[in-house]
Amino acid sequence: MIASTPDPPYYAVIFTSVRTGEDHGYAEMANRMVELARQQDGFLGVESARNEIGITVSYWRDLESIRKWKEHFEHSIARQKGRMEWYKSFKTRIAKVERDYGFEREE
Amino acid sequence: MIASTPDPPYYAVIFTSVRTGEDHGYAEMANRMVELARQQDGFLGVESARNEIGITVSYWRDLESIRKWKEHFEHSIARQKGRMEWYKSFKTRIAKVERDYGFEREE
Numbered sequence: 260m261i262a263s264t265p266d267p268p269y270y271a272v273i274f275t276s277v278r279t280g281e282d283h284g285y286a287e288m289a290n291r292m293v294e295l296a297r298q299q300d301g302f303l304g305v306e307s308a309r310n311e312i313g314i315t316v317s318y319w320r321d322l323e324s325i326r327k328w329k330e331h332f333e334h335s336i337a338r339q340k341g342r343m344e345w346y347k348s349f350k351t352r353i354a355k356v357e358r359d360y361g362f363e364r365e366e
Numbered sequence: 367m368i369a370s371t372p373d374p375p376y377y378a379v380i381f382t383s384v385r386t387g388e389d390h391g392y393a394e395m396a397n398r399m400v401e402l403a404r405q406q407d408g409f410l411g412v413e414s415a416r417n418e419i420g421i422t423v424s425y426w427r428d429l430e431s432i433r434k435w436k437e438h439f440e441h442s443i444a445r446q447k448g449r450m451e452w453y454k455s456f457k458t459r460i461a462k463v464e465r466d467y468g469f470e471r472e473e
Contacts (some may be wrong), residue, residue: 261382275368308415350368350468354461361457
């Protein structure tokens with residue numbers, strides 16, 4: 260689903276990753292992290308897709324809510340496991356959304 | 367592939383879309399647009415993944431290079447066809463990357 264976000268400015272965390280072959284509870288962790296992120300103050304939405312690479316973009320009210328989510332205990336553990344097992348490589352980019360526009364087909 | 371981008375600041379265009387069932391040369395257009403984007407001044411890289419939704423993030427030096435790419439003739443035609451045929455809905459977000467960090471597994 261395309262995330263329904265408020266008018267800019269707000270923040271995007273663009274997380275791009277390449278997986279290892281290891282599974283070990285990856286899907287459960289990924290689902291749990293989305294569930295947990297949704298409960299955080301300042302969370303605005305998330306979009307995710309994967310084939311050769313995975314791209315997850317989460318949207319946040321401000322840098323403070325991103326910082327808190329990064330320091331969330333359960334998320335820290337998941338991030339550590341990500342480095343140990345699940346990801347061959349990843350890149351995280353913190354970006355301020357300045358403008359957005361959309362299109363919705365009329366049926 | 368994870369895009370290899372310079373140190374921030376730079377810009378990201380986050381394009382999230384839901385496809386219609388229509389094909390009509392979609393893959394050719396998508397490949398051509400990436401090929402063409404790579405030739406533009408200020409282009410820094412692109413990442414793309416699709417399953418239920420598609421996410422394409424392209425990276426640019428500044429807003430001026432994004433504006434020029436948006437006005438590129440062939441790209442305009444493709445965007446028009448996107449609205450007419452290929453996309454059920456999409457959202458485009460222009461964001462300034464302020465910070466990034468990565469991880470690369472040592473083999």
